[in-house]
Amino acid sequence: MIDLNLLRDEPELVRESQRLRGEDPELVDRIIDADARRRSSLAAFEGARAEQKSMGKQVATASADERPALLAKTKELAERVKAFQADATQAGNEFDELLRQIQNVVEGAPPGGEDDYIVVREVGQARDFTAEGFQPADHLAIGEGLRAIDTARGAKVSGSRFYYLTGIGARLELALLNAAVDCALRAGFTPVITPTLVKPEVMAGTGFLGRHSDEIYHLGTDDLYLVGTSEVALAGYHSDEIIDLSDGPLRYAGWSACYRREAGSHGKDVRGIIRVHQFHKVEMFSYTTVEDAAAEHQRLLALEEEMLALVDLPYRVIDTAAGDLGSSAARKFDCEAWLPSQQRYLELTSTSNCTTYQARRLSVRERTESGATRAVATLNGTLATTRWIVAILENHQQADGSVTVPEGLRPYLGGLEVLIPKA
RNA sequence: GGAGACGUCGCAUAGUCCGGUCUAGUGCGCCACCCUGCUAAGGUGGUAACGGGGCAACCCGUUCGAGGGUUCGAAUCCCUCCGUCUCCGCCA
Structure with a gap:
């Protein structure tokens, strides 16, 4: 609002x-x-x-x-x-x-639609697999070789776009999410494990029940929604409250499962775990003053890039065009990692400045010096998701099917340096 | 799932049986001022949110967990729902 x-x-x-x-x-x-x-x-x-x-x-x-x-x-x-x-x-x-x-008032986003983003910067160098003398395999082939990803059984048990992470696959996800929590902790965020089922008013308050409501799972018997991100639960956390921002922003790092129907994406990213119905994510969420929101947006982006550096991925940052913004966002930056098997970029993080849009809908206010109340600003940003495994496997793969563990992740895998395929 | 108790303006609580003087009282906390040489204590006043009108002091309305109903009039009576607590059952 x-x-x-x-x-x-x-x-x-x-x-x-x-x-x-x-x-x-x-x-x-x-x-x-x-x-x-x-x-x-x-x-x-x-x-x-x-x-x-x-x-x-x-x-x-x-x-x-x-x-x-x-x-x-x-x-x-x-x-x-x-x-x-x-x-x-x-x-x-x-x-x-x-x-x-009415959707949120755009602040600085480039005009146009999905393809009209502006590349803010490119970081790191994509590997030259031709020079190295082999064709890069895709993440599923690598993951299956490592006995890390099992989509066949995922489909058998739950349907398409479901998967099992097994062995090193499961450990890799936990390592990533733990690294993300540590990153958030260093930056002063409070880690939170959130509910993943929320009431209609909270889902509506975050702005997800508009145009893209068919993306969201709804449990009719109980009239509850499955969240597509812990942003929903974290935005609702302080709903109907007057919060104190006098000591700076309130910062939370939500850890949750995320559920998406992926309606309308039939035939897109059907292979592997790029686009799935259920995954895990560590999500940053900040409540700030209106004045501090744009600066906080840059801080969230910087933390996302810190995580990308930790796992040593080449990526670019894009400034999303106005037509591709969610209804709540005034501006959005995505970090996209290079995907060697497909020769394209893949979105790994997304950070939105929702200014006062969500806070008005959910009634999250602060008290000003004069004693009046006013809406706060909310922002969110991705620190790690299951999808990161895709980019890590592909970018750090070796000709023999093994995968070099990026140094930053090794402490979270008991010092493991290389993932070896199983016979 | 069954039975019971409860939900009031930051916190605590009065008011509900018996509808109108409730413009929701009191205590604590908080804020301002006063008093006392410091501290402690004391005194006086103020102390919700949201919306509407002037856009300033002020006036008006809504909100007593939520939503309906009865009534000229509801914190108070009736119904439905939600939440908290206690006990029982069931599951882990």
């Missing part, structure tokens, strides 16, 4: 943001109309209600003679109050529904 005052004072700014996203700019004007209707009907209701309350007091103190006449009047007034209230409630609901449709 965006700031209503911004929409009133600078409607053109919001219209332009909607255009950049490829969304309807006229929604802004429909909201302004709905706001006017809401306010006039609210004034009518409140006036009638005030009258009703004061007459109620007269009834209480009236003598037995006066009472019948007063009661007749108040009875009639009660009808009017009820009607006015129904109008006001309806106008309020219409207004809320429209306001919730």
